[in-house]
Amino acid sequence: MSKTITYYMTPLSPWTYLGHARLVALAECKGAPVDIKPVDLGRVFSVSGGLPLAKRTPQRQAYRLLEMARxxxxxxxxxxxxxxxxxxxxxxxxxxxxxxxxSLGADAALALAGAIMRALWAEEKNISDEDTLVQVADLLGYDGRMLMKSAQTAGVQEQLDKNTDEAIAANVFGAPWYVVDGEGFWGQDRLDFVERALG
Known part of the structure; x- marks a missing residue:
């Protein structure tokens, strides 16, 4: 039986964007289901010692830009x-x-997450704008307006809160964060180790 990859992420993270397509390809290659769990990274940071970008030192901010481009x-x-x-x-x-x-399943959620992050990091789109998000979903062939209506329900907010609670309990402190067999891997540069963990 294939091992599941639990995938804690935030669509705002450049590192999640940089690793997303490779994660999806790896999961497909290994036949591993991906349990995608968007989280409130600000709340994760508040209990794990992480700093929002604006509060990081100039050296760290400069290196971040260099490394992202690289x-x-x-x-x-x-x-x-x-x-x-x-x-x-x-x-x-x-x-x-x-x-x-x-409503549509894990594969649809992974495809949408990839499209949303691409919209932010490659297409200069505002992913906090509801109309933009609807358009991104529509371009994938989904009913963006219906998804947006579902996204605004209390149940979805509860799931976001639950995902965040689970991440905190699992000692997550950044994104992307992958878990296989209870072992955590932080960052897109750890996907080689995720592959090994999958066997």
Whole structure:
């Protein structure tokens, strides 16, 4: 039986964007289900010692931009390391992914998450804008307006809160974060180790 990859993520994370397509390809290759769990990373940071970008030292901020550009070039992924619409509140996007997971399944949620992150990091789109999110979903062939309506329900907010609680309980402190057989892996640069863990 294939092992499941639990995938804690936020659509606002550049590192999640940089790892997303490779994660999906790895999961397909290994026949491993992916349990995608968008989280409130701000709340995770508040209990794990993480700092929002604006509060990090200039050295760390400068190196982050360098490393993002370097990894994107290495992977051949389009990326604007300083997009116009960043940072923006990620809640609407996170909840849309959860709504897709609930009503359309994990594969649809993964596809939508990838499209939302590409919209932010490569297409200069505002992923906090509901109309933009509806358009992203529509372009995948989903009913974006219906998904957005579902995303605004109390049940989806409860799932986002539950995902975040689970992440905190699992000692998550950043994104992306992958878990296989109870073992956590932080960052897109740990996907080789995720592959080994899958066997």
């Amino acid at each position: 990894v994107a070039a290495h992977l051949g992924l389009p990326m604007n390391v300083q997009p116009v619409f960043f940072p923006v509140p990620p809640d609407a996007a996170a909840k849309l992914i959860i709504a897709a997971r609930t």
